[in-house]
Amino acid sequence: MILHKADDVLMCKVFVVTLRGAAQDWFHTLPSGSINSFKELAYVFTKEYTSYRTIKKNLDHLYNLRKKSEESLRDYIKRFKAENANIVGCDDRIASSAFKKGLPAEHNLYRELTITPSQTLAEVYATAERYALWDDDRIAAKKSTKQEDQPTKRTGQRSDGFSNKNKDKRKSHPQGDAIAGENYTKFTIPIHQILAQVKNKPWVRRPPPLKGDPNKRDTSKYCAIHGTHGHTTNNCLAWKAHLEELVREGHCTEFIAKQAIQRIEDRDTAKEPPQKVIRINTILADAKESGQTGHYDLPSLD
Numbered sequence: 001m002i003l004h005k006a007d008d009v010l011m012c013k014v015f016v017v018t019l020r021g022a023a024q025d026w027f028h029t030l031p032s033g034s035i036n037s038f039k040e041l042a043y044v045f046t047k048e049y050t051s052y053r054t055i056k057k058n059l060d061h062l063y064n065l066r067k068k069s070e071e072s073l074r075d076y077i078k079r080f081k082a083e084n085a086n087i088v089g090c091d092d093r094i095a096s097s098a099f100k101k102g103l104p105a106e107h108n109l110y111r112e113l114t115i116t117p118s119q120t121l122a123e124v125y126a127t128a129e130r131y132a133l134w135d136d137d138r139i140a141a142k143k144s145t146k147q148e149d150q151p152t153k154r155t156g157q158r159s160d161g162f163s164n165k166n167k168d169k170r171k172s173h174p175q176g177d178a179i180a181g182e183n184y185t186k187f188t189i190p191i192h193q194i195l196a197q198v199k200n201k202p203w204v205r206r207p208p209p210l211k212g213d214p215n216k217r218d219t220s221k222y223c224a225i226h227g228t229h230g231h232t233t234n235n236c237l238a239w240k241a242h243l244e245e246l247v248r249e250g251h252c253t254e255f256i257a258k259q260a261i262q263r264i265e266d267r268d269t270a271k272e273p274p275q276k277v278i279r280i281n282t283i284l285a286d287a288k289e290s291g292q293t294g295h296y297d298l299p300s301l302d
Contacts, residue, residue, distance in 0.1 A: 022222035092121035192233035207238035
């Protein structure tokens, strides 16, 4: 690349080859002809992904950590360790103090750490792990007791839950809205590339925003139709379902594979109802005495 640093076209092509996953999906959403140089491509790429860098936090953040009421001790330990790794210049004494401060005052581990305050951070973690074993056993025993006390109710809930799950599936996937993965139309190119070519068409409709906490989404996966992270464009159920609607409306047919076109034609033919035939029996005047009759088959107008 150093030998060809003056060749913007070559550098842009080589750069694209290095992209993977969400970054590659993002590149295909760029409008055609919008990049005129490698410097411009580097600027756009940096602007898109600079906000996803891990930001170091200060000591105030560590002291604000608290064990949640429904959080197990083991989960609190994991969360504290993860947050402590992002603190700049935090020594063991401060981290030990912050860890204890995050525990409820009535917790047995808080009492233990108060009685022996001179422990290093490694010793605090070791003590916390011993208490976590007891906490895990307590939670498991509580769940087991609850299950034994309500065996009949649990059986009924399991049966009802299975039934309700099927009902929820039918509600969340109404007829013509969502299709099983095997029944999606086969296209000649990946569907994220189809979106890149048709996204500005007036008949392409944007889906509603994703639900849930944006901070819990997988930032390594990007969906161009939603314009946010969490899953890739190729795995977006909303875009797949909308593509099926567009195909039924006569759009995006140039991307459909030949085998898929034949299946669509066969499906439409199968949906046509069989033609009704009305039979009219008549008695011929000249053959009345001989008992000869005739009939005519007429197609129904229904």
